[in-house]
Amino acid sequence: MKKTLSLFTTLGLGIASLHAQEHAQTDSIPAKRSSLLLSEPARAKSFQLDVLLRAGLQTDNGDGSSQAKANLDDARILMSGDYNDRLSYKVRFRLNRSFAPTSQDNGSRALDMALIKYKFGKDLKWSVTAGKQSAMVGSYEFENNPIYEYKFTDYVDRILNLFVVGGMISYEVNPNHSLHAQVYNTTNDSFMDLHAKNGFAVGDLERSNVPMGAYFTWVGAFMNKQINTKWSYNISQFAKGHTNHSISLANKFKTSRQMVYLDLQYSYLGVDHAMIASSAINEFYGRTGDQRVLAKDVNYGSAILRYDQFLTRKWEIALKGGYEIAGARNEDQLGRNFRQNWTYFAALQHKPFHNQDLRFYLGYVGNTVNYKDAMNMAKSQYNRLAFGAYFTIPVL
Template sequence: MKKFRFHLFLLPCMVLTTIVKAQRQRDTMLTQPLIPITKQQLLSNVDIIANMRYAFRSEFNEGAYTGSRFNMEQFRLEFRGKVLDKLYFRFRDRYTRDPTTQTVDNLSRSTDLAYLRFDPDEHWKIYAGKLCADWGGFEFDANPIEIYEYSDIVEYADNFLSGAGVGYVTNNKQEFTFQLLNSRTATFGELYDSVPGLRPSKFPFAAVGNWRGELFDGKVSTIWSYSIFKEAHNTYMNYIALGTQLKLKNFQLQYDFKWSDEQLDRKTIVSDIIKPLGIQAATDAKYISHWMRADVRVAPIVNLFFVGMVDFANWDDNPDPSVDSRLRTAWGYMPGVEVFPFKKYNLKIYGIMVGRKYVYSDYAKNTLGASNTDNYRISVGIISPILVL
């Protein structure tokens, strides 16, 4: 009887002990990391960045208010990091562009970057995949979320192309790069359908050379480039971009000059203007761009800036030789303010006025039916390349 009573007393203790052990096992299971500890070291070499610009914008056309809306102006998710010693990767996809697979490189139109880079030593780098064409100019070199409105010559360019490149950095911080790329992501027929007298090239390539310079103890920087694109058989595009920056303590000035001579109109601005003539794709189009940005840091968290630009679109193959080759002049002006509320986070709040004015030549207006336009928008928003990991 005493033994029965003892076991009866011991039973609750055994049950309680079993419950406690089971609870501890559950707690242990719940606190196990989703990513095994053996894999966590790899993540220390990886960055995940959400590049975004979000704004409330009010729009005006010819001085008349047309409406307001919230708008995700830019959202690009980026993964980059180190795979092995000296081997790196980078991938960036744009969620504000239609993900249409392109016929030439078999990649989505929304994919900006998808490449591997190998650094044999501190001077050399070799990379291949879908790249950003290493054109010159500070406007093009900036993170896209920082550019409130692109100049025409950049806005209409096909600048994310598949290929390979090599770069060399000297001891005095001069960097030289060379790239060999596909000249486009779509086929000749998709872009131009057919152009009388021209036939597609078997290898439509782009060759890009770039110099990034540091002068006068870093006060002056350069991003200069020359590119040649083969658009069709014996048909080329030559592009020069010269970007120069002056950087002082609380003041920064950037100026870009861009010039594109296109035997077959790649930007399509001239082609769109002359469509009433029944010409599908213009030949001998030329584009010239001047872009400038000035920044003044008036306080540690406040930056005042102004962006000004002008683009010229010329058609040198007009059958009427008495007509001026210039068809359109596009003006842009952007005064604004940026506020950096956090010291440790790269986030800023901005307010800006983005104005665009398009002025057509008398020939374009009288013969081709073009008309001048003047519009602007006022935006308030946030910009942040958020480091997720």
């Protein structure tokens, strides 16, 4: 593990690459503005400023009782530009997250990305990028514009380290296929801080000498780019002697009137730094204080399906469902599938302007968490009704 990560650390620290496709998550909105603003005049390439916003009225039972409120779901600022055909940059902030620096990478929860990209080689098919960037994981749920996703699954929201400091090198095989290798810090917080902030004791675990990971990703397109794939394998370490592995297979079909994506993933965590399974295991066994430790040999699996369809020129529906499991190999009483998580939403959306990324919506969002009968743990049910709007605003 050390040799593998050391090799890619040497290759990649301080360099990274953006996703080869123009609509990648690092953009969060399409890079070609003609797809958003068809009638907009050409904008200066050296600096572009966009605001991503979703807000509305909602009623939910998030605090255990029904409550109605006005809520700012998401607010982000994206600054980007191209100095020339080789060098570009991106910086994006989440305004409703903490700006306090994280202990492992000296970034912050509010900072999604701060990177520069450099293209080189024949026909500029190679590229490297330095800075904080989105993980090159096979997930169209993550790659989608974040304001489009009314609720993320556990895989994107809690298991993945989404925005990482590290490096990636990419090669564009042809206009439809590209290969990527990315190295990054496994977590944004240090080994000790992650334990302390979340109420876990270190126990017999030791910090990894190389607490880093690597993604190896293929991005493909077929049938005039109507079918897209983003498949990744990941290897990483959080604790010494415990290696993580995961496979993520993202698949998407898109036309001018509809979009469907299916994300499939399986993750094995040598030590459960995602903490979902660990929290349930410690509660089941009644562990507190120094007994409350991160579980070992944990597995997570998920299948996530989303379908968007324009009913007319201005009206569309958005449907999403996700099924996720969590388990542990060394917990005999619990097994590999002791927790099931269902995430789902349905929304009717109105897009008043063809050339603006503005939508009004009326939707229902739900989440159900079940546990194996032997655990005797209460079922968790979340419901939300919401009416609001989201807008990718091209400020400059």
